[in-house]
Amino acid sequence: xxxxxxxxxxxxxxxxxxxxxxxxxxxxxxxxxxxxxxxxxxxxxxxxxxxxxxxxxxxxxxxxxxxxxxxxxxxxxxxxxxxxxxxxxxxxxxxxxxxxxxxxxxxxxxxxxxxxxxxxxxxxxxxxxxxxxxxxxxxxxxxxxxxxxxxxxxxxxxxxxxxxxxxxxxxxxxxxxxxxxxxxxxxxxxxxxxxxxxxxxxxxxxxxxxxxxxxxxxxxxxxxxxxxxxxxxxxxxxxxxxxxxxxxx
Ligand SMILES: O=C(CO)COP(=O)(O)O
Numbered sequence: 604x605x606x607x608x609x610x611x612x613x614x615x616x617x618x619x620x621x622x623x624x625x626x627x628x629x630x631x632x633x634x635x636x637x638x639x640x641x642x643x644x645x646x647x648x649x650x651x652x653x654x655x656x657x658x659x660x661x662x663x664x665x666x667x668x669x670x671x672x673x674x675x676x677x678x679x680x681x682x683x684x685x686x687x688x689x690x691x692x693x694x695x696x697x698x699x700x701x702x703x704x705x706x707x708x709x710x711x712x713x714x715x716x717x718x719x720x721x722x723x724x725x726x727x728x729x730x731x732x733x734x735x736x737x738x739x740x741x742x743x744x745x746x747x748x749x750x751x752x753x754x755x756x757x758x759x760x761x762x763x764x765x766x767x768x769x770x771x772x773x774x775x776x777x778x779x780x781x782x783x784x785x786x787x788x789x790x791x792x793x794x795x796x797x798x799x800x801x802x803x804x805x806x807x808x809x810x811x812x813x814x815x816x817x818x819x820x821x822x823x824x825x826x827x828x829x830x831x832x833x834x835x836x837x838x839x840x841x842x843x844x845x846x847x848x849x850x851x852x
Contacts, residue, residue: 604635604636604637604638604762604806604808604828604829604830605635605636605637605638605829605830605832605841605844605845605848606636606637606638606639606640606661606689606723606764606808606829606830606831606832606836607638607639607640607832607833607836607837607841608640608663608691608694608810608831608832608833608836609639609640609641609642609645609663609836609837610642610663610696610833611642612642612837613641613642613645613837614645615644615645615648618641618642618645618648618649619645619648619649619652621837622639622641622648622649622652622653622658623652624839624842625637625639625653625656625658625841625842626652626653626655626656626658628842629658629842629845630653630655630656630657630658631656631657632657632658632845632849633657634849634852635829635845635848635849635852636659636829637657637658637659637845638658638659638660638661638688638689639653639658639659639660639661639836640660640661640662640663640689640691641660641663642663643662643663643664643677643682646660646662646682646685646687647685650685650686650687654686659688659689660685660686660687660688660689661687661688661689661690661691661723662677662682662687662689662690662691663691663694664677664690664691664692664694664697665677665678665679665682665690665711665714665715666678666711667679667707667710667711667713667714668714679714679715679718679720680718682720683718683719683720687720688720688721689720689721689722689723689762690711690715690720690721690722690723691722691723691725691764692708692711692712692715692722692723692724692725692749693705693708693711693712693724693725693726693745693749694725694766695725695727695766695768695771696771699729699768705744705745705748705749706748708724708745708748708749709748709749709750709751709752712724712749712750712753712761713752713753716753716757716760716761721760721761721762722760722761722762723761723762723763723764723808723831724745724746724749724750724761724762724763724764725763725764725766725810725831726741726742726745726746726749726763726764726765726766726789727741727742727745727765727766727767727768727770727771727810727811728741728742728767728768728769729741729768729769730768730769733767733769738785739785739788742765742785742788742789742792743792746763746789746792746793746796747792747796750796755797755798755801758793758796758797758801758805759801759804759805761805762805762806762807762808763789763793763805763806763807763808764807764808764809764810764831765782765785765786765789765807765808765809765810766809766810766811766831767781767785767811769811770810770811770812771810771811771812771833772812772833772834773811773812774812775811775812776811776812776813776814776817776821777809777811777821779820779821779824782809782821782824782827783824783825783826783827786807786809786824786826786827787825787826789807789826790802790803790805790807790826793805806828806829807826807827807828808827808828808829808830808831809821809824809827809829809830809831810830810831810832810833812834813830813831813832813833813835813844814835814840815835815840815843815844815847818830818844818847818848819847819850822847822848822850822851823850823851829848830844830848832844
């Protein structure tokens with residue numbers, strides 16, 4: 604799976620143009636899941652441009668409640684109406700800039716699954732936590748609490764994205780050893796919680812400063828099932844990343 608998180612970039616006009624480029628270059632790809640996560644306001648336009656392609660559309664954030672007095676928020680009923688398939692939950696920017704707790708993230712994961720969509724639960728340690736040797740503790744807490752109360756059947760519909768906070772938007776990518784160590788740990792934790800068969804079927808993505816120059820060394824790793832790309836998903840490099848991932852399907 605190659606996913607592009609556009610974050611707070613691209614106006615509806617820019618989004619339409621770029622989605623058109625993706626449609627023409629990689630829209631017929633069938634060997635892997637390609638998903639883009641545009642800003643919510645761009646989604647109707649992007650869905651329309653991509654409707655006859657194999658590129659899926661996800662939303663970067665939702666509120667867990669169905670509707671009501673939550674000024675500025677977007678509900679699952681709204682995004683479902685637009686054929687959105689995936690929802691990013693617990694991205695480090697939501698955790699650290701907007702103060703989202705593991706409990707709130709868990710509420711969102713459950714709401715996304717109940718709506719019949721797939722959550723992409725993002726987890727990852729800060730540099731300080733890594734330097735203190737707390738990486739595994741942080742990942743374990745974020746996964747245990749993020750997936751709290753889910754059944755195996757729900758967990759296989761969930762994607763996990765390992766995004767070390769120190770690698771996001773910094774140009775400092777995790778080494779293949781660091782990525783594999785963390786992601787093998789996530790897989791074994793999922794095995795402990797839900798059984799190895801379930802754990803093998805959960806897709807685990809790496810995210811953080813992915814570029815065409817470093818992606819091959821990451822996507823070839825045993826426990827890396829794909830990438831969640833920020834900056835490099837905003838331009839043609841996203842197409843190159845899809846081509847690189849194809850070598851390992
Ligand atoms: O946060 C990310 C994807 O969700 C990664 O962002 P960058 O690829 O820009 O580091």
